[in-house]
Amino acid sequence: MSEQGVQVPRALASGPSAFIPAKEILKGGPNQDVLIESFLSLGRVDHISMVMAMHPAYLCCFLKTQHALLEMDGPLPRHWRHYIAVMAAARHHCSYLVQQHSAGYLEAGGEESWLSGLEHAPAKLRSLQTLNKLLAHRPWLITQQHIQELVCPGAEPRWSLAELIHAVVLMAHAHSLCSFVWGCGLNPEPDHIGGYTFQPPSLSHSPHSPAHSPAHEDGRHELADGAVEVEVLMKRMVELQQQQEEEECTQEEMVTRFERERSESIPTAVVRGAPPDLVLRLVEEPEFRYEDFAPRGEQAPPTMRAQDYSWEDHGFSLLNRLLPDMGQLLDENFQIVCNLTYHRMAMHEGVDTHTLRKALWNYIHCLYGIRYDDYDYGSVNVLLERSLKVFVKTMACHPEQTTARIYHSFWRHFRHSEKVHANLIVMEARLQAALLYILRAITHYMR
Numbered sequence: 001m002s003e004q005g006v007q008v009p010r011a012l013a014s015g016p017s018a019f020i021p022a023k024e025i026l027k028g029g030p031n032q033d034v035l036i037e038s039f040l041s042l043g044r045v046d047h048i049s050m051v052m053a054m055h056p057a058y059l060c061c062f063l064k065t066q067h068a069l070l071e072m073d074g075p076l077p078r079h080w081r082h083y084i085a086v087m088a089a090a091r092h093h094c095s096y097l098v099q100q101h102s103a104g105y106l107e108a109g110g111e112e113s114w115l116s117g118l119e120h121a122p123a124k125l126r127s128l129q130t131l132n133k134l135l136a137h138r139p140w141l142i143t144q145q146h147i148q149e150l151v152c153p154g155a156e157p158r159w160s161l162a163e164l165i166h167a168v169v170l171m172a173h174a175h176s177l178c179s180f181v182w183g184c185g186l187n188p189e190p191d192h193i194g195g196y197t198f199q200p201p202s203l204s205h206s207p208h209s210p211a212h213s214p215a216h217e218d219g220r221h222e223l224a225d226g227a228v229e230v231e232v233l234m235k236r237m238v239e240l241q242q243q244q245e246e247e248e249c250t251q252e253e254m255v256t257r258f259e260r261e262r263s264e265s266i267p268t269a270v271v272r273g274a275p276p277d278l279v280l281r282l283v284e285e286p287e288f289r290y291e292d293f294a295p296r297g298e299q300a301p302p303t304m305r306a307q308d309y310s311w312e313d314h315g316f317s318l319l320n321r322l323l324p325d326m327g328q329l330l331d332e333n334f335q336i337v338c339n340l341t342y343h344r345m346a347m348h349e350g351v352d353t354h355t356l357r358k359a360l361w362n363y364i365h366c367l368y369g370i371r372y373d374d375y376d377y378g379s380v381n382v383l384l385e386r387s388l389k390v391f392v393k394t395m396a397c398h399p400e401q402t403t404a405r406i407y408h409s410f411w412r413h414f415r416h417s418e419k420v421h422a423n424l425i426v427m428e429a430r431l432q433a434a435l436l437y438i439l440r441a442i443t444h445y446m447r
């Protein structure tokens with residue numbers, strides 16, 4: 001074709017992720033079968049699937065859930081589902097997911113004009129905007145009033161409860177997937193804007209340019225530091241378990257530790273430049289962002305106590321009732337990601353990482369104002385060092401600000417697959433937290 005003068009596009013990226021070397025992701029082995037399955041169901045193996053395939057058991061569940069949300073029988077037409085996902089991904093400036101779902105929207109027969117701006121979409125879809133921004137950035141502000149405005153008789157245009165629950169699960173799913181896309185540094189697909197070029201290869205597009213890999217001035221020094229960090233963390237995990245067996249905290253002390261963790265000042269990265277136009281035209285109120293649950297000097301919204309409204313006792317059954325099987329599918333995702341372990345940590349084998357995984361999950365819920373009465377939040381400070389907290393908070397609350405430097409500065413001696421596991425925990429914990437707030441509001445509305 002090029003001999004005949006036709007310009008042939010060339011993929012810009014050398015692998016699925018700008019943070020993780022391609023050879024780490026594209027290894028053979030047990031993940032091959034799940035990638036074949038992904039190809040057969042999607043017609044391609046996208047970068048999300050390639051990176052998630054580092055944890056094949058999780059990817060299987062994720063693909064099942066996403067297929068049910070977007071393709072299976074349900075209250076919303078298929079092109080609406082993709083458009084809702086586009087609206088949700090735009091909140092986090094995630095052009096990767098905006099482009100992916102825009103393609104799905106057009107394939108499902110959607111009108112192209114809707115993608116040129118929200119004003120072209122039907123009023124019923126536009127009426128989701130308030131819920132979309134709250135779910136993405138401050139879900140604790142969602143009340144039964146927001147539900148009432150959309151579903152009560154006389155609401156114009158009116159949503160049925162089944163339609164609304166489908167829409168909010170789609171939005172929460174897309175928001176949390178943005179965390180994964182940004183947190184793993186996913187490159188655009190070769191057919192996405194920004195994923196290809198018509199120019200011949202040059203040094204500026206080298207996959208090893210500084211933008212794609214952290215430049216370490218002294219690699220040996222880094223390795224030594226990293227090894228010490230792992231030893232310290234393992235020692236802390238053992239000491240913490242012994243300590244918890246020996247002493248019991250009062251309820252007051254537990255609450256104090258939660259509040260201390262919740263109001264700790266963790267800075268997140270510098271705000272990126274303006275998002276591309278294809279994203280910006282699909283965002284209403286782009287200046288509305290995450291704010292700390294308990295900003296200093298202000299009255300914080302009431303904490304959600306897990307004992308009063310939990311996924312296991314309340315959210316799961318309500319979701320399963322309103323959107324059959326969806327509660328079951330999401331529950332499998334939560335269970336797999338929480339229990340996922342290979343009994344190793346960095347260079348050590350035979351390690352029980354349960355306390356570390358639990359500290360990560362509960363820290364993310366803490367950022368979202370959710371407290372477990374029976375959990376000692378002192379553990380979070382002991383097990384999660386500051387660079388990890390910066391990464392987790394950025395990913396969970398401002399994913400569009402995640403940078404290679406933040407990714408590479410935590411757990412420096414851990415495998416990339418372990419960092420991807422941390423990404424999966426952030427994604428699922430964030431999803432569950434948002435769902436708890438919206439499902440609680442729906443429960444209050446239905447009473």
